[in-house]
Amino acid sequence: MSTVQTSMPVQAAAAGEPSLWLRLRANRNWAALWFMLPAAAFLILFLAYPLGLGIWMSFTDERIGRGGVFIGLENYQWLWDDAIFWLSVFNTVLYTLVASVIKFAIGLYLALLLNRHMPFKAMIRSIVLIPFIVPTVLSAIAFWWIYDAQFSIISWSLIKLGLIEHNINFLGDSTWARASVIFANVWRGVPFVAITLLAGLQTVSPSLYEAATLDGATNWQRFRYITYPLLTPIIAVVMTFSVLFTFTDFQLIWALTRGGPVNATHLMATLSYQRGIISGRLGEGAAIATAMIPFLLAAIAISWFGMQRRKWQQGSNND
Amino acid sequence: MASVQISDVRKSFGGFEVLHGVTVPIEDGAFVVLVGPSGCGKSTLLRMLAGLENITSGTISIGNRVVNNVQPKERDIAMVFQNYALYPHMTVAQNMGFSLKLRNANAQDITTRVKKAAEILALTPLLERYPRQLSGGQRQRVAMGRAIVRDPQVFLFDEPLSNLDAKLRVAMRTEIKELHQRLKTTTVYVTHDQIEAMTMADKIVVMHDGIVEQMGSPLELYDKPDNQFVAGFIGSPAMNFLNGHLKSNGQVYVETENGARLPLATAPTASDGKPVLYGIRPEHLELASDGIEAEVVVVEPTGSETQIVSRIGEQDIIAVFRERHDVKPGERIHLRPRASSAHLFDKDTGHRL
Numbered sequence: 001m002s003t004v005q006t007s008m009p010v011q012a013a014a015a016g017e018p019s020l021w022l023r024l025r026a027n028r029n030w031a032a033l034w035f036m037l038p039a040a041a042f043l044i045l046f047l048a049y050p051l052g053l054g055i056w057m058s059f060t061d062e063r064i065g066r067g068g069v070f071i072g073l074e075n076y077q078w079l080w081d082d083a084i085f086w087l088s089v090f091n092t093v094l095y096t097l098v099a100s101v102i103k104f105a106i107g108l109y110l111a112l113l114l115n116r117h118m119p120f121k122a123m124i125r126s127i128v129l130i131p132f133i134v135p136t137v138l139s140a141i142a143f144w145w146i147y148d149a150q151f152s153i154i155s156w157s158l159i160k161l162g163l164i165e166h167n168i169n170f171l172g173d174s175t176w177a178r179a180s181v182i183f184a185n186v187w188r189g190v191p192f193v194a195i196t197l198l199a200g201l202q203t204v205s206p207s208l209y210e211a212a213t214l215d216g217a218t219n220w221q222r223f224r225y226i227t228y229p230l231l232t233p234i235i236a237v238v239m240t241f242s243v244l245f246t247f248t249d250f251q252l253i254w255a256l257t258r259g260g261p262v263n264a265t266h267l268m269a270t271l272s273y274q275r276g277i278i279s280g281r282l283g284e285g286a287a288i289a290t291a292m293i294p295f296l297l298a299a300i301a302i303s304w305f306g307m308q309r310r311k312w313q314q315g316s317n318n319d
Numbered sequence: 320m321a322s323v324q325i326s327d328v329r330k331s332f333g334g335f336e337v338l339h340g341v342t343v344p345i346e347d348g349a350f351v352v353l354v355g356p357s358g359c360g361k362s363t364l365l366r367m368l369a370g371l372e373n374i375t376s377g378t379i380s381i382g383n384r385v386v387n388n389v390q391p392k393e394r395d396i397a398m399v400f401q402n403y404a405l406y407p408h409m410t411v412a413q414n415m416g417f418s419l420k421l422r423n424a425n426a427q428d429i430t431t432r433v434k435k436a437a438e439i440l441a442l443t444p445l446l447e448r449y450p451r452q453l454s455g456g457q458r459q460r461v462a463m464g465r466a467i468v469r470d471p472q473v474f475l476f477d478e479p480l481s482n483l484d485a486k487l488r489v490a491m492r493t494e495i496k497e498l499h500q501r502l503k504t505t506t507v508y509v510t511h512d513q514i515e516a517m518t519m520a521d522k523i524v525v526m527h528d529g530i531v532e533q534m535g536s537p538l539e540l541y542d543k544p545d546n547q548f549v550a551g552f553i554g555s556p557a558m559n560f561l562n563g564h565l566k567s568n569g570q571v572y573v574e575t576e577n578g579a580r581l582p583l584a585t586a587p588t589a590s591d592g593k594p595v596l597y598g599i600r601p602e603h604l605e606l607a608s609d610g611i612e613a614e615v616v617v618v619e620p621t622g623s624e625t626q627i628v629s630r631i632g633e634q635d636i637i638a639v640f641r642e643r644h645d646v647k648p649g650e651r652i653h654l655r656p657r658a659s660s661a662h663l664f665d666k667d668t669g670h671r672l
Contacts, residue, residue: 214369215417
């Protein structure tokens with residue numbers, strides 16, 4: 001009896017049920033996984049793998065052309081005592097902070113301006129986008145000429161106007177160089193902020209402004225109590241992106257100053273490239289790059305809390 | 320509370336004039352409904368009253384003050400918008416108290432007044448909710464609450480019920496009317512729905528293509544429409560219009576093209592043979608053996624009444640009966656208009672004869 005009882009289901013399974021592979025192929029929940037695979041493979045190959053490799057490398061003494069051995073935290077200990085590394089951290093934080101604040105202020109102002117009715121609105125909106133669509137290196141080269149020690153158009157104009165007597169050494173003086181690269185970054189970054197905030201502004205129903213006008217709100221009060229609170233979710237998103245892009249900026253600096261003068265504009269990204277690729281100390285370069293990760297995570301964390309759906313955005317529970 | 324005077328007001332957008340000299344006197348405490356088809360200029364007129372649109376020419380006064388150049392916030396009016404325009408990031412209480420807050424009223428005072436308004440509108444349990452968490456009817460009430468909190472001189476309503484379902488609309492209609500009877504604040508109400516206008520108004524202003532077609536109490540408009548437009552606009556189902564010629568030698572009647580005789584009580588003098596439009600409301604037709612012969616096209620029972628669409632010659636005619644008649648499409652019936660309830664309009668100008 002017992003033999004029969006146990007063998008029955010086994011036989012049934014073999015004859016009636018499809019194989020595990022067939023079941024996985026047909027199952028709807030697994031289907032989602034199959035469809036995600038190509039995209040996931042792409043991300044793993046080009047994002048996760050290099051990231052993992054970079055972090056691994058930062059624990060080795062690998063150089064270009066010579067495989068490394070695991071040396072633990074030695075690279076980081078070395079960087080901890082490296083004044084240039086700390087200078088690049090300071091530069092990156094300064095660069096990100098100042099540029100982001102200015103980009104936000106100008107971007108918001110432009111968005112509010114472009115949200116009004118005015119002649120040639122569509123054309124002005126597309127003009128605003130130009131800095132964003134020009135390739136970074138091209139605009140960096142343009143800025144390089146604008147900041148040139150001898151041929152700078154700014155110096156030339158100011159001299160002709162009689163405001164200064166000598167050319168300004170835009171990229172040769174550490175303070176001027178920092179201000180110059182920040183200005184170039186702001187010029188490039190403002191359109192992104194402005195256009196995104198403009199899109200956010202256009203989702204605010206005009207009747208809210210009319211209602212506020214009838215409620216007695218002044219221009220400033222309409223901004224303070226209606227526009228700004230309704231825009232905060234978009235602001236959180238756009239500023240997160242802006243901060244991440246600025247923090248990891250490389251092209252602009254490399255094309256303009258290569259980190260100079262005297263490392264005054266070296267960001268963590270450019271320092272990592274210089275140490276890792278140019279000097280060939282891959283392990284150390286990777287350690288600098290890896291050191292950026294905590295800062296980026298912190299930025300994301302801050303905006304994640306900022307972006308959390310506010311109570312008023314939460315779904316309806318009609319009764 | 321205050322009276323409102325709208326005198327010869329015109330409005331142009333660019334070179335295009337949308338209001339052609341509108342004059343509407345509104346008495347203190349009245350409930351006036353501006354009604355008309357979309358594009359007639361009624362909402363524009365309301366927005367001009369609110370100060371959201373400027374006035375091209377003419378004057379608007381509230382109380383005894385001309386407000387043409389007065390800022391919206393100084394006009395002492397409150398408006399309820401079609402989409403309610405509730406601030407999504409504020410709770411019901413904050414929405415209602417916002418105007419007081421902007422006026423720097425003290426917190427204690429704001430709370431008291433918001434609570435009082437909430438009690439009137441049965442919103443007290445919802446004060447801490449956000450607009451998203453409310454149903455359509457509740458949002459509508461919050462929008463009204465926001466208006467009454469300020470205790471303004473004039474309430475303006477811009478199609479406030481058109482986003483609600485049919486049942487709720489009827490309930491809110493009653494609620495708004497009751498609120499007006501209680502507060503007695505001068506109210507200007509815009510709608511395209513003539514039933515809303517009929518049920519709520521002390522005075523209806525029928526507008527069409529930027530002019531006022533007729534002004535008067537609901538029953539005045541119903542019983543004595545000045546012209547074909549008002550006659551057709553007020554009343555549901557709409558008045559029937561039959562083409563014909565007036566006969567006034569001896570017996571008075573209107574003769575249609577196919578020879579049917581439509582009875583009349585009286586006729587204007589010296590009008591024999593004049594081409595006219597004979598207007599008769601669906602409820603003023605009865606079935607009688609001596610009536611005009613018509614062929615039934617569609618029968619629409621609604622329970623309380625039955626609408627019968629039938630055809631006299633080339634013209635459709637709708638009749639409404641309270642009693643139930645057993646008729647089928649294709650059958651021939653005889654309809655007799657009640658002579659004393661017939662309306663005559665000039666065929667060319669559409670004016671009442």
